[in-house]
Amino acid sequence: MVNNKKKEQYLKIAKMILAAVGDRSNITSVTHCMTRLRFNLKDESLPIDSEVQNIPGVIGVNRAGGQYQVIIGQTVDKVYDALTTVGNLTQNTPIDENLDDNLNKKLTWKSIGNSVLNKLAGCLTPLIPMLIAASMFKMFAAILGPSMLNLVGTSSDLYKLFVLVGDAGFYFFPIVLGYTAAKQFNTSPIVSMFLGGILIDPNLIKIVTAGKAFAVFGIPMNLVNYSSTVIPIILSIWVMSYIEHFFKNHITESLGTILVPTLTIIVMLPIALCVLGPAGAFLGNYICEGILAFGKLGGLPTILAIGVVAAIWEILVITGMHLLMITTMMMVFAQAGHENFVTLGAVAASLSVAGMCLGAALRLKDKDQKTLAWSYLIASIIGGVTEPALYGLAIRYKRPFIGMMIGGFLGGLYAGVTQITAYVMVPVANFLALTAYVGGNTANIINGIISGIVAFIAAAVATYIIGVEPKPQETTTSEIKLVEA
Structure with a gap:
């Protein structure tokens, strides 16, 4: 019975979203990531953002990279399945459209940039599961090998197996x-x-x-x-x-x-x-x-730059611009085997999101809103899904965004001051992101973990001190509850 009720909820949400974006006739293609439905629409002016945001189960909306993005949260795959069913849409396959329409579109630097970002995202995003697995095996080799615990030697079959599996993911x-x-x-x-x-x-x-x-x-x-x-x-x-x-x-x-x-x-x-x-x-x-x-320059410019990357990273995530940075990180790790600039800021920023959730959860007085903040904290620190927190707290209340940026900046500053290096690409935003610093000396991983802790605590404290607005901007508590169902 519970499953049937949830299916009915997903179908209801899907029908409302489908109608809000202009029905099937206005959809060129639709896919989804971890938290968002990503629409390519023929007429992007049809959806009214405020109406879409007020659909029960929708956390927020975003327009980026030529896509109309509806933020659902961790149940996005269920809503996507319901959407393709009720809309008779093909999953993960673009719907044919009149290509002549594209020829008549005016080319601008913005449209070209959006197109490039879309293609990069489409090419690289599917690689994330492979990169996570490969990075984990590289981490296993580093932890168990001579550089850390020294439980297995470089000549052992287990060590060789971990290394070859980790390298294969990039090679x-x-x-x-x-x-x-x-x-x-x-x-x-x-x-x-x-x-x-x-x-x-x-x-x-x-x-x-x-x-x-x-x-x-x-x-x-x-x-x-x-x-x-x-x-x-x-x-x-x-x-x-x-x-x-x-x-x-x-x-x-x-x-x-x-x-x-x-x-x-x-x-x-x-x-x-x-x-x-x-x-x-x-x-x-x-x-x-x-x-x-740039990472090797050292001194105040590099330290500040890492802090700035950490402070604005989640803004890049919201706009989709982080894909360009992730592309760069992939190339650096694949070719050099380490990176000491972008990753430092990205990891600190990820932990600052969780810290913001903690600060908001402790500061909020409304019981339902406090419960949601705790759920966002768990989704972020364990699940690695930051967008519910970004849209449910940072953008919705605005003040927590400042606390999150402060935490990221301070965590990035510490990473820059201690000159740590990331040896493993871990494209997740949960606590496992700190394993990026495994592979160097002991001081490197200790300082890497401390930088994450600084970002987490600083964001929590700053968010708590700055406070949270008493009333949400758009969506209501009952609407967001469906996302957690």
Whole structure:
């Protein structure tokens, strides 16, 4: 009976959201992340934000990256399933639309930037589960190995197993990204993965390692090792989508099965290996070296910069701009194996969200609101889901946002002063984010943990002192309760 009641709630929420965004006819595609329904709408002016926010079960709304985002919380997958059912929508597959409409849209720097962010998000977000697993195995090797507990030696099979599994998650980026990029650029996933496999083929690696000149159809190839790279394969799949589309339109179906993939790869070989690959690798290395160099500058500028990143990180999350920073972090970790700037701020910011929840929970007098604040704290510190707290407390009451930024800034400052380094990429926002500092010396992980504690406590204290507004801005307590059901 309980499950049926919940299903009825999800269906009711889905029907109301569907009507609010303009029904099925206005939806180009819809997907979801951990907390949000993400709509691509034909007419973004149809939804009225205040009305959508007042739907029971909706925490808030956001417009970012060309998407209309409805924040649901941890039950978003249930609402998404109900939405695709009542709306007769295809899950995770864009609905065909008139492409001529896109041609008539005015190009602006904002629209171009939004498009780039959307594509990066689509390519990289699906990799997070793999990165979490790979990072955990790298952490196991660091903790159990000689650098910390020294329970297993570097020659033991267990240590070697942990290392190879952890490295594999980053080494095979071109193949995995080939698949996710193909989904974003509407091209063949298998052929895209094949192109990614070509970039890290052992024979190509041998050619690069040997340092001897090599040509692709007579065109000199720059000797680049593409293992653990991000940008080269994404650029290549983007171009490949047009080439494959061209061949599909000009080759009959009877011959297309053989000729389309073959001709596509033939054309892409010089483009990927001689042009886009080296250019993407250069751009990636330039970004990585710049970030690492900035982190190594030391002194007051770097310390303050880390603090600023920590203070504004959750603003970047709300606007979707954090995806650019995450992309940079992925490249740095994949190519350098460590990072000492962006991650420090991101981890401190994540812990400051939990601290804000604690401060708000202790300060709030309304019993229902206090209960929600405690639930946001648990969702953040354990589940790694910060958006309910951001929209349910920070944006809704406004004052807690200041406390959260203060906590993040102070935690970031401590990380900068102690010059800690992140050795493991842990793309989660819960307490496990502190394991990013495992891999260096003992002082590194101790100071890393302290920076998180500083961010947590400072945000809690600041939020408690600053206080919380007595009344919410839009949604009511009864409406948000459905999210927790």
